[in-house]
Amino acid sequence: MYNNKVILLTGAGSGIGAAIAKELSELGAQLILVGRQQENLETVNQKLSGRHDVLVADISSSAGRQTIKEHCEQRAGGLDMLINNAGVSAFTRFESMSEEKIASVININLTSTILLTQQLLPLLQAKPSTQIVNIGSAFASLAFAGFTVYSASKYGLKGFTEALRRELHGGTVDVRYFAPRGTKTPFNDANAEALNIAIKANIDTPEKVAAEFVAFLQSKKARHFVGWQERLFGRLNGLFPGLIDKALAGQHPAIMACLPKSGGEKN
Numbered sequence: 001m002y003n004n005k006v007i008l009l010t011g012a013g014s015g016i017g018a019a020i021a022k023e024l025s026e027l028g029a030q031l032i033l034v035g036r037q038q039e040n041l042e043t044v045n046q047k048l049s050g051r052h053d054v055l056v057a058d059i060s061s062s063a064g065r066q067t068i069k070e071h072c073e074q075r076a077g078g079l080d081m082l083i084n085n086a087g088v089s090a091f092t093r094f095e096s097m098s099e100e101k102i103a104s105v106i107n108i109n110l111t112s113t114i115l116l117t118q119q120l121l122p123l124l125q126a127k128p129s130t131q132i133v134n135i136g137s138a139f140a141s142l143a144f145a146g147f148t149v150y151s152a153s154k155y156g157l158k159g160f161t162e163a164l165r166r167e168l169h170g171g172t173v174d175v176r177y178f179a180p181r182g183t184k185t186p187f188n189d190a191n192a193e194a195l196n197i198a199i200k201a202n203i204d205t206p207e208k209v210a211a212e213f214v215a216f217l218q219s220k221k222a223r224h225f226v227g228w229q230e231r232l233f234g235r236l237n238g239l240f241p242g243l244i245d246k247a248l249a250g251q252h253p254a255i256m257a258c259l260p261k262s263g264g265e266k267n
């Protein structure tokens with residue numbers, strides 16, 4: 001299905017992105033691996049089947065997004081799929097977050113993804129059948145204490161995906177959404193890891209998430225949420241948020257205990 005399809009993958013240097021790259025390379029896709037660290041991207045690329053492009057670019061900057069756009073414009077074969085995977089986490093007390101940190105999380109997880117999608121949309125529309133796939137989070141349906149700004153950014157990404165899908169209805173670009181739950185990657189710092197243990201969270205490996213992601217791509221579903229418990233709680237939160245308030249209240253002491261102390265946020 002993806003043999004010789006050109007797929008641009010942001011956040012490809014580690015974690016879920018690296019695992020997705022491996023899965024797609026084995027299906028014959030031609031990948032454009034985008035990330036901020038050359039060494040990480042090269043390490044990922046060496047483990048892939050086939051030949052792929054390594055592109056060092058920061059999606060959070062105008063210059064970085066322009067670099068990505070120009071690379072795609074110059075590449076033979078056009079662009080068949082954009083996978084917006086790049087993102088940053090923030091497990092921090094809201095009152096201790098700096099203005100710069102709040103702006104950075106919103107910019108990388110939401111604003112920059114929107115802007116990159118807008119820049120690459122004409123390239124995707126130039127082909128008869130293409131896709132935009134945004135990788136969100138379970139926290140886009142179930143906001144969580146300690147992840148206030150992160151949850152807000154992922155709620156925004158989910159809303160953007162749904163609105164763009166409806167706006168492009170009837171055209172050549174399909175817009176889809178995939179939401180992992182907790183995953184064991186460098187994305188999580190020691191405090192977040194401690195929280196996952198304390199509340200006995202369901203944690204997946206990047207490889208498991210990537211396999212489920214590729215199965216989703218090969219389906220016709222518009223959206224997919226990893227984990228039946230997370231799907232259930234997300235739906236209940238939409239219908240009866242008061243019930244979820246009560247359900248999560250019992251975890252509040254553990255969350256507060258695992259949060260970094262004031263001034264200890266990790267950028």
